[in-house]
Amino acid sequence: MMKQNQSNRVAVRSKLTAVSSRPVNPGTIHSFTGLDHAMALHSVHVIFYYKEKLFSYFDLDPFRVCLSEILSLYPPVTGRIVRREVDGEWEVKCNDAGVRVVKATVATTLDEWLGSADGAEERLLTAWDDMPHDDPSSWSPYRIQINEFEGGGVAIGLSCSHMQADPTCATLLIKSWAETHRRGPVVHPPSFDDLLDSPLTRGLNIHNTNTKSSCSYYEAKSMAAHTPLVLKKMGTATFKFSNEVIKQNLLEIHQTCPVATPFDLMAALFWARIARLKHPKSESKHSLSICVDFRKKLQLSFGHYGNALHFSLLSLLDVEEKEDLGDVVGAVHRHVSSQGEGEFWSALDWFESRKEEGGQSGAPFRMYGPELTCMSMEHMVDFPGITRNKPLMYTAVFDKENRPVHVSYHVGNVEGEGLIMVMPSPEGGMARMVTVTLPEEELEQLCQDEAILSLNPIMVISGTRKA
Structure with a gap:
């Protein structure tokens, strides 16, 4: 049965789970830095708006296939947050449990929405439930919501725990998905050990500052x-x-x-x-x-x-x-x-x-x-690797020149x-x-x-x- 929200303009039509196209190696975990842990009270929400339809109801499968391909590069995205037995520290068990994907329709045009919706209503374009701290082992730390407007516009909403990613990281995930959909190279593949392998995380405080x-x-x-x-x-x-x-x-x-x-x-x-x-x-x-x-x-x-x-x-x-x-x-x-x-x-x-x-x-x-x-x-x-004078978030192009016409960012629990x-x-x-x-x-x-x-x-x- 269709679930209609309080605004009466966004209706959730279906839910599914997207998994990576290649299974992760057994026992793979992703550790958080001290900074990551400190961000745990917050969440990140990004919404990409496109004027033209990215797909029809019948060709949504290829869209999901390229999502599964890009998720193979991001094992923590499809994993689950658990407590480490040794010290009780949070970490991600990369177990291919998948990402929650919601499909919804919006009972207005994209232009009308951008001119009349407020911030609270816009958040309805992103699916989210706060992390249950007692047992998050079945909780998906990432949610994707694909919203179709009347007249062909589309909004892709991504939500995640701020412990997992900051706004730039979330933006790159959607951009990489778009590059995979176009069968192009992933310009900024994820790197997971930039800070975890630094001297500070090995207990060697060599960074002097006045x-x-x-x-x-x-x-x-x-x-x-x-x-x-x-x-x-x-x-x-x-x-x-x-x-x-x-x-x-x-x-x-x-x-x-x-x-x-x-x-x-x-x-x-x-x-x-x-x-x-x-x-x-x-x-x-x-x-x-x-x-x-x-x-x-x-x-x-x-x-x-x-x-x-x-x-x-x-x-x-x-x-x-x-x-x-x-x-x-x-x-x-x-x-x-x-x-x-x-x-x-x-x-x-x-x-x-x-x-x-x-x-x-x-x-x-x-x-x-x-x-x-x-x-x-x-x-x-001026993010490296992108076309000059094209801000990073507006290079998430799924289909030809159908660039985002607007990108919104929100932080949860402000x-x-x-x-x-x-x-x-x-x-x-x-x-x-x-x-x-x-x-x-x-x-x-x-x-x-x-x-x-x-x-x-x-x-x-x-x-x-x-x-």
């Missing part, structure tokens, strides 16, 4: 997890800014910060406007947790499987009262550009050092929060002050999309903020019509 800021920050975050937050209903909206608008605004602050990037500009703008909502006329410091990908700086394989994210804290006085946004932009730029290899290794060493006497990692804690967090996806703009995600736009160049998750009342005010609206953003997946 800064302890990262370790102190993570320590404070782990301690903050013991203080319950006042839970608020969160909402999500996405703002799309054109190439011309970003260029013009960077030009206007050129004298203050001539080397500013689109991320610096968007992070500073939304930080300042959200601070004004949360702390009007405050004279205290305002803090922003900034999340960046470190694959390139640590010279990891770009197909690194797992988490390659670093969080750090930037604090400024009177952010919401700054008349010259360039001051905030400059502070963001200096903070991000000053981060080097030593700081990243120091943080990774700290995660490994949390292991208890028996070898079990410390308890996971809220990585996205409780302070306002801003994630940079600038590394996806609490506290909220999350800002700055990512490339399908337009390319300096165009950017900003997805904001805030308490609903604050989000409503932000969507009416004059400073943001003066940049003429197009609203996508926000429950409001596009301009």
Whole structure:
């Protein structure tokens, strides 16, 4: 019997399990790093939207066949998370148990959906159940949902445990699936031992650094997890800014910060406007947790499987009262550009050092929060091995030139002050999309903020019509 959700627009039609086309070697396991373990409270959700139909009901089988082929390269994706008997540590038993695949229909066109759905409704395009911590041995850590819109549009939703993968890793899985469907080479095959074989995981702390800021920050975050937050209903909206608008605004602050990037500009703008909502006329410091990908700086394989994210804290006085946004932009730029290899290794060493006497990692804690967090996806703009000026997520092409027209990212279990995600736009160049998750009342005010609206953003997946 068809299961209809509360929005009455997304209907689940069928469920199945996809397995790899080649069985994994018996006894294969995938171990998590200390950073992976720390991310366990969160989940990752990515939705790829395509204008044209990728398949008909009768040729879905070939689509599934190439999925099985690519899953052969990703044994942890089809495995199950279990407790290791020796020390109680989580690990993936690569047993070919398979990936849950859901097929659904959406009772509207893709264009109508992008202009009218909100973040909560969009999440219905991804199948997900939180990991049962008592016995997850039968729980699928990955879910794929294929959604067909009226008129031919398709959305592919991928959900996974953040302990398994970060947004870049999840993106590469879908991109590799598309490459296999086109019978092309897999440009960024997964690599599973980039960090597991590093000196830090063998207990050799050889990465010296003069800064302890990262370790102190993570320590404070782990301690903050013991203080319950006042839970608020969160909402999500996405703002799309054109190439011309970003260029013009960077030009206007050129004298203050001539080397500013689109991320610096968007992070500073939304930080300042959200601070004004949360702390009007405050004279205290305002803090922003900034999340960046470190694959390139640590010279990891770009197909690194797992988490390659670093969080750090930037604090400024009177952010919401700054008349010259360039001051905030400059502070963001200096903070991000000053981060080097030593700081990243120091943080990774700290995660490994949390292991208890028996070898079990410390308890996971809220990585996205409780302070306002801003994630940079600038590394996806010039990702190695992709066509110039085509951001990574928009190279997931299944059929000829049927590129994604929109890609959404969400992080599960975001609490506290909220999350800002700055990512490339399908337009390319300096165009950017900003997805904001805030308490609903604050989000409503932000969507009416004059400073943001003066940049003429197009609203996508926000429950409001596009301009």
